[in-house]
Amino acid sequence: MSAIERFPVEALPDNGLLRFLTCGSVDDGKSTLIGRLLFDSKTILVDTLHAMKRTSERRGLDIVDLSLLTDGLQAEREQGITIDVAYRYFTTGTRKYIIADAPGHEQYTRNMVTAASTADLAIILIDARKGVLTQTRRHSYLAHLLGIPQIVVAVNKMDLADYSPETFARIKADYLAFANQLGITDVRFIPMSALHGDMVVDRGDHLDWYDGPTLLEILESTPAVHSEHTEKFRFPVQYVCRPQDSANPELHDYRGFMGRVESGELRIGDAVTVLPSGRETRVKDIQVLGESQARAVAEQSVTLLLADEIDISRGDMIVKTGELPQVTKQIDAMLCWLSESPLDPRRKYLLRHTTRDTKAMLAGIEFRVDINTMERQTAERLAMNDIARVRFKLAQPIFADPYAESRGTGAFIVIDESSNNTVGAGMIA
Structure with a gap:
């Protein structure tokens, strides 16, 4: 039974829009999960499904390769990996969704940051055979840093681990030990097989020892954006x-x-x-x-x-009136450097905060975070994909809130005036 068939048409509720992100290590099954989610919720167009079947047959596969739905770039199809952020839109009749499929390779960390900046929920996939990896920690750190309020850890490929409850329990314990170090407290865990559809939309026949909700049930019941706490106007x-x-x-x-x-x-x-x-x-x-x-x-x-x-x-x-933000010409922030050209402390950049632009200069780098070990290191400049705690001095004041309170007025981007390229993204402390 599809998600739409579960409710009579006249009784369908409206749970609002949910933006969510899938991330994890390379080949954990992110693209396949999205394909399965759309396939089982019956939101794939017939001509798209036929094209996927033909491509799968040319590859010698007996079943439809659902990852083809999101891995649209030719380079991705040839290598079997996701490089760019792929976005997909679907509705179950009770809620609208925007999905961002983030790349798994370390060199594409900046793409993951872009996808996470607007997400309300993150699905972090873990291969049941491999457990918690460095990239798992990296993406969890970024999701926490970027203030994604809901995190779901999906232990995928349970079919390749004999659907073992002991394997699931071990990975859950390992992840919680790491999450506690970062201060991540609210995490939900779900075992699944995206390839066969167990616990994605339907429960399947192999995980009867798990009595929690399916992934779609979690998505359907997640609080709508801006509903978790009272926000200032x-x-x-x-x-x-x-x-x-x-x-x-x-x-x-x-x-x-x-x-x-x-x-x-x-x-x-x-x-x-x-x-x-x-x-x-x-x-x-x-x-x-x-x-x-x-x-x-x-x-x-x-x-x-x-x-x-x-x-x-x-x-x-x-x-x-009475709910004023901070009016300031100096900000401390966590900065993700996105450009192939390193951050030059001697240059002036353009800082864009909401609709306001101002000249900005780097006043100092407090530390750089080693994404692999989470250690804080000294740094004089930042290279692409580096994340650091920095201070900027501004020519004009901005009206800012801490990112933890408001993602809209707590975020900014850094622009190279000579090329007009976005070279950094920051979160105000």
């Missing part, structure tokens, strides 16, 4: 709307502030403060596509109209 201004229509005098004094709500919610009449000026006013109206509505919520793109005329431009931020 943050609205970075992206555009100031001043319509020029001489035929409509009502628009002459119209000034709307457009943007995306990063966190929290706002209602008409709420008192707000505009940063950096510190001016206070109230919300006169909230509009979506020209229609007034009572409130604005996280991840919603809206236009705010204020009761008073205040000089506001792109890069400013509107917050609720």
Whole structure:
């Protein structure tokens, strides 16, 4: 029975959008897991399934290679590995999903960081034959560092370990010992065989000793984004709307502030403060596509109209009065360096935080993290895939929250002005 068939159409609940990430060591079965999840939930198009069958037959396989659904790059198909981040979208009728399949090789750590930056849940796969590996630790550290609130450890390929409960228990104990060192406390474990479909969407016939939920049941019941704790309202201004229509005098004094709500919610009449000026006013109206509505919520793109005329431009931020972020020209952060060119302490970079850009210079590197051992090391510069605790001095103030409190206003990217390439991604401490 598919996920959609479990509920009558008129009774389908809406559990919101869930973004999740699959990661782990090379050949742990990440792409196969995603293929199995889509196949068993009946969300693969018929023509796509036929193409996968033909490719599998050309390779001499007796069953459909479900990893073909995500390993789209020719180089990946030839090598049998995932290089880039592959995204897939599906719905079960009760929830919408965005899946990111992250690469397993160490040299593609930066790709994993990109995929994890927006994820609400991480599935960390472990090969039942190999147990906890260095890449398992690396991806767990990154998932924890990037603030992914839910972590599920999927012990895959249980069919190659005779579906042994002792093997599952040993891997669970090994992982928990490592997770405790990092401060990861909330982890769920599930045994599975992505190849045969045991405990992915359906329970299967070989893991009757496991009485927990299937992977899909975990995904369906995971709390929706922005629902786990009360968040402060943050609205970075992206555009100031001043319509020029001489035929409509009502628009002459119209000034709307457009943007995306990063966190929290706002209602008409709420008192707000505009940063950096510190001016206070109230919300006169909230509009979506020209229609007034009572409130604005996280991840919603809206236009705010204020009761008073205040000089506001792109890069400013509107917050609720009494819930101010830190206004600062210096930040301490964990920085992931993404560029092939090393971080040059003598150069100026452009730091982009929400909709605000400012010149930035490195003020110091406190330590670099050895991803393999988790040890802190001294460093004078950073190479690609390095992660370090750094300090930046800024030419203009930003309005920031700690990343642990708000991923939207606690994150930033570093841009090389000469090439306009994104060279770093940071999380404010």
